[in-house]
Amino acid sequence: MSDVAVIGGNGFIGKALVARLAERGASVTVFDRFSTGIDQSSLPTIRAIQGDFLSSADRALAVEGARTVVHALSTTTPATAQDDPALDVRTNLMPSIDLFTECARAGVERVVFLSTGGAIYGPTASPTLTEDTVPRPVSPYAIGKLAIENYLRFFSATTGLRSTVLRLSNPYGPGQRAGRAQGLIPIALRAVAANKAVTQYGDGSMVRDYIHIDDASRIIADVIVGDPHHEVYNVGSGEGASVADVFRVVEQVTGRPLRIDQRPAPATFVHRSVLDTTRLRAEFMTGPMTSLVDGVRSTWLELMASD
Numbered sequence: 239m240s241d242v243a244v245i246g247g248n249g250f251i252g253k254a255l256v257a258r259l260a261e262r263g264a265s266v267t268v269f270d271r272f273s274t275g276i277d278q279s280s281l282p283t284i285r286a287i288q289g290d291f292l293s294s295a296d297r298a299l300a301v302e303g304a305r306t307v308v309h310a311l312s313t314t315t316p317a318t319a320q321d322d323p324a325l326d327v328r329t330n331l332m333p334s335i336d337l338f339t340e341c342a343r344a345g346v347e348r349v350v351f352l353s354t355g356g357a358i359y360g361p362t363a364s365p366t367l368t369e370d371t372v373p374r375p376v377s378p379y380a381i382g383k384l385a386i387e388n389y390l391r392f393f394s395a396t397t398g399l400r401s402t403v404l405r406l407s408n409p410y411g412p413g414q415r416a417g418r419a420q421g422l423i424p425i426a427l428r429a430v431a432a433n434k435a436v437t438q439y440g441d442g443s444m445v446r447d448y449i450h451i452d453d454a455s456r457i458i459a460d461v462i463v464g465d466p467h468h469e470v471y472n473v474g475s476g477e478g479a480s481v482a483d484v485f486r487v488v489e490q491v492t493g494r495p496l497r498i499d500q501r502p503a504p505a506t507f508v509h510r511s512v513l514d515t516t517r518l519r520a521e522f523m524t525g526p527m528t529s530l531v532d533g534v535r536s537t538w539l540e541l542m543a544s545d
Contacts, residue, residue, distance in 0.1 A: 242462060243267040243304035245291070245337065246311025250414045251352065251406075254455035255310065260284060262463060269300035270311070291333050298340045306462060307341050309334065309351045309386075315420040316357065316379040320506065323378035334386045342397040350462055351390060353383045355405035355472055356446060356511035366514040369405070369470045377506040387470070402466050404458060407474030407513050411451030411533060412540035422481065423448065426488045427538055430496055440503035442482035445510040447474040450528035450536075460522040467521060474513035475527050484530070491535045 242259055246252045247268030259266050260283060267285045276286050289296030291311055301307050312330060319326040341349055357380035359367045375381045390401040410423040429436035457473055479487075489496050528536075 241265045241304070242306045242308060243269060243301050244308045244310055245269050245297075245300060246309070248272055249310060251409055251451070251454065251458075252308075252310045253413060254411075254451045255308065255458050256284060258455045258459040259462065262459060264463065267300060267304060269296075291337075292329060294336060294340070297333070297337050298344070301337070301341050301344050301346055304344070304346055306348045306350060307337075307346050308458075308462065309337065309349060314379060314382075316377060317420065319379035319382065320377060320504065323381075326378050326382045331382050331385050335389050338389060338393045338399065342393060342399045346399065348400040348402065349390060349393075350402045350404065350458075351386060352458070353387055353403050353405045354380055355407040355474055355513050357508055358384055358405060359508070359511065361508055365510075366476075366512050367472065368514040369468070369472055369517055376508075391469075401469065402461060403470045404461060404473045405470065405513070406454060406458075407447035407449050407472075407511070409449050409451050409454045411537050413451065414537070422446070422484055423488070423534060423537060424541075426485060426496060427492070427534070427541055430488060430492050430494050431541060433497075435497040435499040436485075438481055438485075438498045438500045439507060440481070440509075441500075442485070442498075443480050443509070444503065444507065445478040445480045445512060447476065447478055447512045448484070448530060448533070449473065449475045450533035453527050457518065457522060464522060468517060471518045471522075472513040472515050473518060474515055476513060476515045476519075478510065478512035479530055484534075487530055487534050488538075491531065491538050 241264045244252050244256055247256045248270035256266055256268055269287045272288045287300050314326045357377050358373045358375050359371050360374035360376050373384050375384055387403050393399045414421050414424045426436045485496050
């Protein structure tokens with residue numbers, strides 16, 4: 239019997255979350271591909287299951303005996319889903335529906351789903367986005383996330399499987415891979431380190447809400463072990479930074495100039511996305527959030543130490 243099973247527990251967010259849960263004494267099962275193998279020395283008190291998210295047998299094994307299942311796995315990025323929307327449906331949406339079926343059969347009490355907090359709301363004139371803002375996603379990645387949220391409501395109504403959706407903004411920090419073409423901050427830092435240009439879509443005025451992985455993992459763990467009163471929460475810093483702002487901070491922290499390759503913004507890009515976290519703060523959030531400068535600095539120092 240495990241308290242929590244984390245599907246995608248070897249990913250960027252998953253690893254940080256598993257460490258948080260273990261610190262709090264939770265019994266955790268980690269399910270992932272572990273494509274480079276399992277380093278059990280880093281998981282001495284954690285049950286690790288190597289498997290394929292597309293395998294029904296592997297998924298069923300991962301959730302067996304768990305009270306709470308955290309769905310933190312995505313087989314696509316916004317870019318790959320944009321290139322092949324059907325791939326996102328086949329490898330994310332459909333296996334997620336099957337996962338929830340397996341959770342209901344296994345007697346899982348609650349699913350916590352890590353959704354997307356920016357693109358899911360789509361283009362809007364609102365300066366900040368609350369959980370009551372009507373989602374109008376235009377990107378395949380976000381459309382898929384919203385569909386998964388809606389299927390969780392279906393399973394709640396038909397099987398009693400409770401769920402909590404966390405709409406996460408743009409997490410960043412040490413341990414984030416730049417190779418997935420996702421995550422402006424690690425991509426920009428890698429570009430500076432390699433003296434290469436970083437791609438900027440649009441004029442640099444696009445605004446996003448960036449949250450450091452230390453803050454994100456702490457908050458998600460708070461929700462998992464806590465007693466949430468709502469079905470959906472925005473999880474972000476609550477503050478916006480433009481692409482140009484991020485690039486200035488990168489140059490400030492690294493002390494190096496950043497070369498920019500400017501390209502047109504795709505039609506599905508949302509210009510501004512800043513999350514209203516009032517609901518979350520009222521129930522869970524305590525203490526200060528990591529500033530963008532401090533967060534970028536910690537990410538840069540980890541990158542330099544690993545190279």
